[in-house]
Each structure stands twice: as C-alpha cells, then as structure tokens.
Amino acid sequence: MKLLLKAAKIIDKSSPYHLQTKDILIEKGIISKIEDSISEAHSEIIQLEDLHISQGWFDTSVCFGEPGFEERETIDHGLQVAAKSGFTAVAINPNTNPVSDNKAVIELMINKAQYSATNIHPIGAFTNGMKGEDMAELFDMQNSGAIAFGDYNKAISNPNLLKIGLLYTQNFNGLLISFPQENRIAGSGLVNEEVNSTQLGLKGIPALAEEIQIVRDLFLVEYTEGKLHIPTISTKKSVELIKEAKSKCLDITCSVSAHHLTLTDNEIKNFDANNKVLPPLRTQKDCDALIEGVKDGTIDMITSDHNPIDIEHKKMEYNNAKFGSIGLESLFGSLNQVLPLEVLVENLSEKPKKRFNIEVNPIKVGNKAELSLFTPTAEYIFSEEDILSSSKNSIFMNKKMIGKAYGIIANNQVIL
Known part of the structure; x- marks a missing residue:
C-alpha cells in the first residue's frame, strides 16, 4: 500500500x-x-x-471493559475509538474481571488486539486481584507483554509491600505504578475538600491524602533505589514534591490527566456524576501548578485516564455513582487550549514511550x-x-x- x-x-x-x-x-x-x-x-x-502530524500518541492510562465488563467497552471497539482519537498505542489498566494479575489475561488482551492499528500494552496488577495483599506474578506478566504493574486507582496501603516490589522489579527492569492516595485520610470522600465541598455538603478528599502518600513513596524509592511511576497527580504540592525528588536524581516519573489540567472543582456544583473522578477535580491554583509542571518537565506525560462507566453505574445519585470519565476523544481538543502545541505533542508521544519502553519512531525517511x-x-x-x-x-x-x-x-x- x-x-x-x-x-x-x-x-x-x-x-x-x-x-x-x-x-x-x-x-x-x-x-x-x-x-x-x-x-x-x-x-x-x-x-x-x-x-x-506527529509521532504516534501513547496514552498511559486507559480502561476498557473486556474481559468481564464488555457492556462498558470491548477491546476491539475501544481500540477503534483510540485510533480515531489519534492514539497509536494505549496502556490498558488491569481493572477487568478477572483482574489482569497473571500472564493468561495479559496474553488474552494482546491476542485480541494483534490486528489492530493501535497497539495495546497491558498494565499488570501489582497485587493479586488488586486487593493490596499479595504481590502478583510480575515477572511472568512482563515476559508475556505487560509494560508496568499497578493497582488502578487503588493505593498500595502496605509500605513494606511497595518496598519489596521496588527491590524485586530491579531484577528484570520492571516499572511499578503507585496510585497517590492515603485511604485512611481520603476516607469515603467524593470530591476535593475545599469551599465547594463544604457548601454542597459533599464529603471531601483533602489534597493531603495525595501528598502524604507521595512523600511516603518517594522515601521508599530513595531507600530502595527503585523505579516508580506516580499516575494522575492533582495538586500543587504534589508537583513541588516531585520536582524536589527529581533534583535528587530519583528514578521517578509522573503523569497528569487532561481534566486536571483544564477543569476545577467548580464543575461539581451541578451534581453531575460525570464530573466525579479520582483523584477529584481540584482548585484553579492546582490547575495552574500542574500546567506549569508540564511546561517545565516536572510532569513527564499526559493521559486521558479514559474510564468508561455504563449508565447504570453513572447516571445516579452523586454519592453512589462510580468514579471515572471517558477521555480519549476529548484529550487533544481540551489540552490544545492550555499548552503549547509542541509541549503537548511531546508529552503525548516520545516522553511516555521512553519511560514505558515503547518503540519510538521519529518522522524520518x-x-x-x-x-x-x-x-x-x-x-x-x-x-x-x-x-x-x-x-x-x-x-x-x-x-x-x-x-x-x-x-x-x-x-x-x-x-x-
């Protein structure tokens, strides 16, 4: 052709x-x-x-339903959506049923996508069943095609487990992902803890819940000399903490979602459950700090954090609706308003690919x-x-x- x-x-x-x-x-x-x-x-x-045109875009945090939740999105249709949204590769989170915590599920997902234009790169669960208790079969999953390991939107509560994981994955150059939330502080919060949550009577998730977890994880990386990726940070202080850690030459990267760069917790005033995401939307000062973090390189990549939720679990009372928003289709159009085009493209293509060891193909003869x-x-x-x-x-x-x-x-x- x-x-x-x-x-x-x-x-x-x-x-x-x-x-x-x-x-x-x-x-x-x-x-x-x-x-x-x-x-x-x-x-x-x-x-x-x-x-x-640019090098193909790579989204590091995408959820499809298959296997187990095909009513939300199948792999085949999801890859068509990704392709039409400009993505030549996507990393698929392990929140499937069964959870992607073994090589059989990893291989199933890769085989489902072998003829697709958009490449699929599964992320294996860090713990069995994403329960946060026992480490999953990381080495086997990496040999089968998993590019990283993390429990999607679930914090690794046990610091010793993360410490062991950071030490163990050094044997085969594995990459761990640690969702930045201290659950005992976040509690049953729904939105950002601030003026809006108080006025609306919604339980808040304080910025501290994210920041204290990041501090813990950075200490563990420094202690183990391991390699860690922190996904979807959302606060000004988080940017500052990661910037300081990078000055120490720790092997860390982080990402931010498109909606945390462009929207604030003012969106929750209409109680639309489509605005219920995790981490929650924060304030304008957080947005501004995150944008600056992308521009100065503190933040390494941008993701849609695409998470399809069926209508039965989304169109309901705010308290009961599931966290998550789709985002592949809207990512470029939303971010092109707040970031220089060259910066945006680099954070969607070459930078995330290098971190996740995905092939980079510059536009050359x-x-x-x-x-x-x-x-x-x-x-x-x-x-x-x-x-x-x-x-x-x-x-x-x-x-x-x-x-x-x-x-x-x-x-x-x-x-x-």
Whole structure:
C-alpha cells in the first residue's frame, strides 16, 4: 500500500523536519520520501484541512471493559475509538474481571488486539486481584507483554509491600505504578475538600491524602533505589514534591490527566456524576501548578485516564455513582487550549514511550510510519455526537474544544 500525505506540518522535535510542511510518501508502512512536493502514481492521497502530524500518541492510562465488563467497552471497539482519537498505542489498566494479575489475561488482551492499528500494552496488577495483599506474578506478566504493574486507582496501603516490589522489579527492569492516595485520610470522600465541598455538603478528599502518600513513596524509592511511576497527580504540592525528588536524581516519573489540567472543582456544583473522578477535580491554583509542571518537565506525560462507566453505574445519585470519565476523544481538543502545541505533542508521544519502553519512531525517511494526524485549529463544542465510546460518561460534555484528531497511520493501516 502506498500513501501520500500532502502538505502535512510535522510536529516532532526528534525529526529533522520539525515545524516544516512537507509531502510524505509511505510504502508498506515505511516512510520512503519526505519532500516539499511529491507526485506518486498509484498512491492513496490523504489531503486534509490544516493537516499536522506527529509521532504516534501513547496514552498511559486507559480502561476498557473486556474481559468481564464488555457492556462498558470491548477491546476491539475501544481500540477503534483510540485510533480515531489519534492514539497509536494505549496502556490498558488491569481493572477487568478477572483482574489482569497473571500472564493468561495479559496474553488474552494482546491476542485480541494483534490486528489492530493501535497497539495495546497491558498494565499488570501489582497485587493479586488488586486487593493490596499479595504481590502478583510480575515477572511472568512482563515476559508475556505487560509494560508496568499497578493497582488502578487503588493505593498500595502496605509500605513494606511497595518496598519489596521496588527491590524485586530491579531484577528484570520492571516499572511499578503507585496510585497517590492515603485511604485512611481520603476516607469515603467524593470530591476535593475545599469551599465547594463544604457548601454542597459533599464529603471531601483533602489534597493531603495525595501528598502524604507521595512523600511516603518517594522515601521508599530513595531507600530502595527503585523505579516508580506516580499516575494522575492533582495538586500543587504534589508537583513541588516531585520536582524536589527529581533534583535528587530519583528514578521517578509522573503523569497528569487532561481534566486536571483544564477543569476545577467548580464543575461539581451541578451534581453531575460525570464530573466525579479520582483523584477529584481540584482548585484553579492546582490547575495552574500542574500546567506549569508540564511546561517545565516536572510532569513527564499526559493521559486521558479514559474510564468508561455504563449508565447504570453513572447516571445516579452523586454519592453512589462510580468514579471515572471517558477521555480519549476529548484529550487533544481540551489540552490544545492550555499548552503549547509542541509541549503537548511531546508529552503525548516520545516522553511516555521512553519511560514505558515503547518503540519510538521519529518522522524520518526509513522509519516505520507511526503517525497521529490532527488539526490544532478546529473549534467546536464537545457533544454526544463527538463521543465514539460505548459509554457516554464524559467530563467534557458541552465544553469548548480547539483542535481535533483526524486519526492515525500505524501498522500499515489508515484509520480516519
């Protein structure tokens, strides 16, 4: 198959063509020419308005339902959603049924996706059944294709278990993920503990619950000289703590979700359960600090934290609704308003791939064509028509978007 991309602006700091507008010829999944103008017979031409391309985007925190919760999202359909949202790779969290805590489930997920344009990279559970008690079969899961280990949205309450995990995974260069929440402080909280939670009478989760867990985990990393990823941080103090730890050259990274960069706890005033996420939405000062953390490199990557929840568990009283929002479709359009385009693309592509040991393919002649296609100028209001997921629980409903993904070219396939 021959593909010819016409007048594509390249956003890729690792490419010699960064910020240049070029024609790109792709043959059998490989970039064969990058020139000002290319005429090639018998090629499929892709010419889109204000076309920009970058290295393929990788989302480090995505939930699909399968196996066990197919009514929320199947693997096949979820990967179609990811592809049309601009992602050439996604890391799949282990909150399935059965939990992805052994090599059989890991291999099942990989086999389900073997012909997809978007690559799937399972995250294995750190503990059996994500119960936080006994360490799962980490080495076996990594040999079967797991790229990291963590109990999704569940804190590792036992510090000794995390210490042992940080020591053990050094034997095979494994990466642990520790969700930053001290459950005994968070309690049965629903939203950020602040003025809004008090006025609305909703139980709060204080920022301290996140920050004290991060402090503990950083001490354990320093003690063990291990390797840790802290997902979806949400407070100003968390940014400061991680920045200080990085100055000590600890082997740590962290991520932030799109909604924590763009929305505040003012969203909870209408009691819409789509705004119920974990960690909870925080304040404007936290948003500002997180944005600055992305810009200065303290925060290493951005995720959608895509978590489909079926209507039976979401459209109900705020107290009883499950935490979580879908986010693949809205990620680029929401973040393109608050971050410089080059910074945003780098935090969606090369930086997370390097941390999770995923193949990086800069836009160069001879490299594999693994590309995200998008426009940074499209303006629209995000509505149900823009939702591709089976579940419709979007935190960005009726929000203004600037920028939209066209799709991807990957694994010798085009999804637009």
